[in-house]
Amino acid sequence: MATRKVLIGGGTGFIGGNLGDLLTHKGYNVTNVARMPGANNISWTNLERSGLPKSCAVVNLAGQQFMDFTKAWTPGFKQNVQNSRVFTTQALANAINKAEEKPKVFIVLTGVGAYEPSELNRYDETSPTTGHDFFSRLTVEWEKAAHVDPPVRLVIIRSGAVLGRWGGMIKNMFMPFYLGLGGRIGTGKQYLPWIHIDDLTRLILFAIENENVKGILNGVAPDVITNDDFTQSFAKALRRPALIPVPERLLNFLLDPERAMIMTKGQHVTPKRVLQYGFKYNYPRIDVACQEFAHLCPKKHPLK
Numbered sequence: 001m002a003t004r005k006v007l008i009g010g011g012t013g014f015i016g017g018n019l020g021d022l023l024t025h026k027g028y029n030v031t032n033v034a035r036m037p038g039a040n041n042i043s044w045t046n047l048e049r050s051g052l053p054k055s056c057a058v059v060n061l062a063g064q065q066f067m068d069f070t071k072a073w074t075p076g077f078k079q080n081v082q083n084s085r086v087f088t089t090q091a092l093a094n095a096i097n098k099a100e101e102k103p104k105v106f107i108v109l110t111g112v113g114a115y116e117p118s119e120l121n122r123y124d125e126t127s128p129t130t131g132h133d134f135f136s137r138l139t140v141e142w143e144k145a146a147h148v149d150p151p152v153r154l155v156i157i158r159s160g161a162v163l164g165r166w167g168g169m170i171k172n173m174f175m176p177f178y179l180g181l182g183g184r185i186g187t188g189k190q191y192l193p194w195i196h197i198d199d200l201t202r203l204i205l206f207a208i209e210n211e212n213v214k215g216i217l218n219g220v221a222p223d224v225i226t227n228d229d230f231t232q233s234f235a236k237a238l239r240r241p242a243l244i245p246v247p248e249r250l251l252n253f254l255l256d257p258e259r260a261m262i263m264t265k266g267q268h269v270t271p272k273r274v275l276q277y278g279f280k281y282n283y284p285r286i287d288v289a290c291q292e293f294a295h296l297c298p299k300k301h302p303l304k
């Protein structure tokens with residue numbers, strides 16, 4: 001029988017909130033591990049002291065947002081970005097390894113930043129992670145922290161930019177595009193690995209429920225696009241022009257080149273193993289995805 005309880009580290013965020021809604025809708029009992037108290041929350045200290053709730057699946061989505069533009073890219077902030085991912089993953093892995101009654105599955109959401117940005121390389125789940133830049137090095141540490149002893153099934157989902165109206169990249173870009181002030185970033189030729197929020201939460205559910213799913217999955221849509229493709233599709237869905245490019249040099253100056261590379265550089269990533277497992281995307285194409293979230297006040301999306 002499938003596990004009916006799920007413990008989510010970082011379940012209060014954009015992806016966590018959407019995942020919690022989907023799981024609750026499917027009849028799961030959801031508990032979040034969070035820094036603040038809440039009706040369905042336990043704290044990280046409580047997790048360390050009391051261990052895992054019995055017979056639950058475990059998912060980690062915790063991490064300080066690195067695109068929080070109110071925070072400067074200082075060594076202290078970078079440390080927080082790193083620790084909030086590595087230490088929370090380690091805390092959950094330790095709790096799993098210590099548990100008498102082991103969960104069946106541990107799912108950790110990392111990022112396609114694991115792969116070195118390139119306009120030439122082609123990446124699937126078998127590609128090596130190079131560890132040459134901050135995000136790639138961080139992801140290597142993050143994924144190492146996820147080590148759990150068998151027979152717990154470990155699934156690592158390397159996600160692209162998660163697209164949905166109320167979080168991540170779209171939340172930041174919505175207003176400039178809505179006001180007709182949007183445009184490509186730099187040359188616009190950099191790849192933009194992406195996935196619609198509904199497909200990402202459905203992929204996590206798929207990994208919880210299918211006992212044959214394990215190892216690395218690229219959490220990206222099969223439609224490989226560039227920043228320019230996204231810009232055209234989003235502007236078209238909003239019926240706005242997108243004629244004002246954002247110069248790469250401006251982003252480097254405002255954000256620091258190391259952080260700006262999330263937008264100015266990209267990777268060609270395909271979800272080879274996700275497709276082999278037979279996962280079906282609701283939003284495989286960027287134009288269809290943009291139609292869903294290109295609304296100022298969208299209706300709540302019906303859960304499937």
Ligand SMILES: NC(=O)c1ccc[n+]([C@@H]2O[C@H](COP(=O)([O-])OP(=O)(O)OC[C@H]3O[C@@H](n4cnc5c(N)ncnc54)[C@H](OP(=O)(O)O)[C@@H]3O)[C@@H](O)[C@H]2O)c1
Nearest residue numbers: 010012013014015034035061062063064084159161162168
């Ligand atoms: N959004 C994307 O496009 C995207 C793409 C690839 C990978 N990811 C990864 O997916 C995860 C979730 O992303 P999201 O978009 O849902 O982010 P989000 O909305 O900012 O939520 C992040 C969650 O992490 C927790 N958190 C933040 N800082 C923390 C800290 N210092 N220590 C412990 N917990 C902390 C927060 O929980 P509390 O405040 O309740 O403690 C919150 O629930 C992140 O690890 C992110 O790197 C996201």
